Amino acid sequence: xxxxxxxxxxxxxxxxxxxxxxMTAGELSKAVAELGDxxxxxxxxxxxxxxxxxxxxxxxxxxxxxxxxxxxxxLVRVPAFVKDVLTMTGLIDHMEVLG
Amino acid sequence: xxxxxxxxxxxxxTLFFAGLLLAGFIYALIRYSVLASAAGGEGVLETVLWxxxxxxxxxxxxxxxxxxxxxxxxxxxxxxxAKAIEGAVTEHKxxxxxxxxxxxxxxxxxxxxxxxxxxxxxxxKIAYDAQRRTEAGIARDMxxxxxxxxxxxxxxxxxxxxxxxxxxxxxxxxxxxxYLGRRTLCFMTADIWxxxxxxxxxxxxxxxxxxxxxxxxxxxxxxxxRLNQELIANNPDELALTGFFAVFMPATGExxxxxxxxxxxxxxxxxxxxxxxxxxxxxxxxxxxNLTEEYLMFKxxxxxxxxxxxxxxxxxAQGQAFGYDRLFAxxxxxxxxxxxxxxxxxxxxxxxxxxxxGKLGDDCAVYALYYPNGIQTELMPKTSELERLRDTILDxxxxxxxxxxxxxxxxxxxxxxxxxxGATTIxxxxxxxxxxxxxxxxxxxxxxxxxxxxxxxxYYSNNYAEGGMGMAIIRQIAGxxxxxxxxxxxxxxxxxxxxKVN
Numbered sequence: 001x002x003x004x005x006x007x008x009x010x011x012x013x014x015x016x017x018x019x020x021x022x023m024t025a026g027e028l029s030k031a032v033a034e035l036g037d038x039x040x041x042x043x044x045x046x047x048x049x050x051x052x053x054x055x056x057x058x059x060x061x062x063x064x065x066x067x068x069x070x071x072x073x074x075l076v077r078v079p080a081f082v083k084d085v086l087t088m089t090g091l092i093d094h095m096e097v098l099g
Numbered sequence: 100x101x102x103x104x105x106x107x108x109x110x111x112x113t114l115f116f117a118g119l120l121l122a123g124f125i126y127a128l129i130r131y132s133v134l135a136s137a138a139g140g141e142g143v144l145e146t147v148l149w150x151x152x153x154x155x156x157x158x159x160x161x162x163x164x165x166x167x168x169x170x171x172x173x174x175x176x177x178x179x180x181a182k183a184i185e186g187a188v189t190e191h192k193x194x195x196x197x198x199x200x201x202x203x204x205x206x207x208x209x210x211x212x213x214x215x216x217x218x219x220x221x222x223x224k225i226a227y228d229a230q231r232r233t234e235a236g237i238a239r240d241m242x243x244x245x246x247x248x249x250x251x252x253x254x255x256x257x258x259x260x261x262x263x264x265x266x267x268x269x270x271x272x273x274x275x276x277x278y279l280g281r282r283t284l285c286f287m288t289a290d291i292w293x294x295x296x297x298x299x300x301x302x303x304x305x306x307x308x309x310x311x312x313x314x315x316x317x318x319x320x321x322x323x324x325r326l327n328q329e330l331i332a333n334n335p336d337e338l339a340l341t342g343f344f345a346v347f348m349p350a351t352g353e354x355x356x357x358x359x360x361x362x363x364x365x366x367x368x369x370x371x372x373x374x375x376x377x378x379x380x381x382x383x384x385x386x387x388x389n390l391t392e393e394y395l396m397f398k399x400x401x402x403x404x405x406x407x408x409x410x411x412x413x414x415x416a417q418g419q420a421f422g423y424d425r426l427f428a429x430x431x432x433x434x435x436x437x438x439x440x441x442x443x444x445x446x447x448x449x450x451x452x453x454x455x456x457g458k459l460g461d462d463c464a465v466y467a468l469y470y471p472n473g474i475q476t477e478l479m480p481k482t483s484e485l486e487r488l489r490d491t492i493l494d495x496x497x498x499x500x501x502x503x504x505x506x507x508x509x510x511x512x513x514x515x516x517x518x519x520x521g522a523t524t525i526x527x528x529x530x531x532x533x534x535x536x537x538x539x540x541x542x543x544x545x546x547x548x549x550x551x552x553x554x555x556x557x558y559y560s561n562n563y564a565e566g567g568m569g570m571a572i573i574r575q576i577a578g579x580x581x582x583x584x585x586x587x588x589x590x591x592x593x594x595x596x597x598x599k600v601n
């Protein structure tokens with residue numbers, strides 16, 4: 001999996017590509033932690049994310065929890081497969097999914 | 100050691116002297132009483148003493164002289180002889196006493212010769228035993244090396260493995276399995292006619308020669324004939340073998356085989372049968388052996404097990420033979436665990452050994468070809484194995500549009516096992532059953548039923564570390580899920596409706 005980081009003031013966007021599974025979920029966790037506490041708004045761009053499993057969704061939820069109360073967390077350009085998995089787990093109703 | 104009390108010369112002499120004294124005293128008494136009654140008391144004692152005292156003096160002188168001669172001449176001579184014998188015994192040489200001691204010289208010579216012969220016999224026996232033990236040790240090592248260099252051949256869709264249980268007689272029963280090019284498996288079992296070092300040496304030649312022949316010959320039949328020729332051309336121990344030789348080509352499903360006087364292999368799966376074989380004839384005996392290369396379309400969903408006599412002829416304490424029914428049962432037992440050729444081999448060998456109470460009268464070698472309906476692989480319980488899991492599943496599903504979802508369900512199962520069961524190995528079996536794609540995970544971890552995992556407070560609560568989301572995913576992708584435990588293993592079977600499978 002590849003993660004590209006764009007930071008603009010207190011907002012950040014992480015663009016994920018490849019597979020976000022039990023093997024690679026740690027990379028996202030690390031990338032989010034490295035953003036530091038100064039970031040209040042986080043966007044995950046999932047356009048090139050081909051695959052996600054519950055281990056990946058857990059990282060989405062943990063990142064969302066991190067931003068809770070101080071800003072926003074959203075998923076953008078979510079591919080069909082990822083959207084399906086979000087739907088299966090019910091997480092889709094609890095996250096801001098934009099496109 | 101307690102010394103024997105024997106009549107020595109001085110003792111005999113002293114007793115003789117004492118006897119003469121007693122006789123003299125009795126004579127003196129009788130003489131006195133006779134003379135006294137005839138001539139009255141006067142001068143009679145004097146007359147008797149004049150008769151007895153000179154005789155007594157002569158007797159004492161003779162006694163003294165005899166004792167002197169004994170101690171000076173005879174006793175020292177005996178001591179000298181004893182010393183000479185002692186020296187002769189310790190230095191293994193002859194005595195040279197001569198004279199009256201000549202018979203002793205002869206006796207010592209005889210004694211030395213017999214002692215030397217005795218030592219030689221003992222030394223020979225020790226050397227012979229040592230040689231036999233060394234040879235037996237080497238033979239055992241050779242036989243062990245023979246087994247150790249025949250590694251299991253494991254592919255996703257089939258596997259081949261062999262094993263042997265050894266008896267004290269070193270019968271050198273042989274098994275081998277190796278690749279002939281990519282994904283073509285060549286295997287054999289052989290029963291060597293002989294035991295010990297010669298049999299072990301012969302077995303190692305058979306293994307090498309057959310490997311060479313199999314690689315260079317165009318057909319299996321030709322390879323076996325070539326092996327036979329090589330054995331006849333150079334067979335110093337005049338040994339022979341019965342065996343079964345086969346080549347399995349999964350690309351075409353062909354199983355080609357040559358039987359050389361061995362028992363017919365067994366087939367277990369949907370059916371329970373003997374492989375139809377020509378009897379053939381042993382190798383190493385005839386220039387033109389009567390051998391036939393046969394073939395069979397070996398369809399998936401079964402295993403073939405070839406074995407040497409020692410398996411079916413193993414006997415229990417009551418003298419009953421292991422026999423074919425038990426062999427079939429042991430193979431079926433291994434097959435039912437659906438875990439590969441090596442488990443079938445282990446199942447058969449353990450059954451044979453257990454039946455014989457651990458005391459086999461003959462070696463027993465087994466080779467199993469496991470060709471299940473589907474693919475299988477062993478995974479380590481590490482997240483990094485996900486890559487292999489993905490390759491296996493996606494490769495199997497090829498163009499199926501649901502392949503990512505099916506893999507997703509498999510990943511969730513796999514990570515559940517890795518995170519919760521403490522397993523040391525995870526076995527994956529994938530097969531098409533009817534119009535479903537069936538994935539089976541078998542692990543040796545703690546009994547763990549993932550179907551009972553319930554998220555605490557819902558999937559989207561704060562407790563995301565629980566496996567709830569994973570199970571939600573699995574339940575929605577899979578058509579059916581079954582969990583059971585079998586022989587201390589967790590077996591989780593997931594059935595997916597198939598749209599299109601390779």
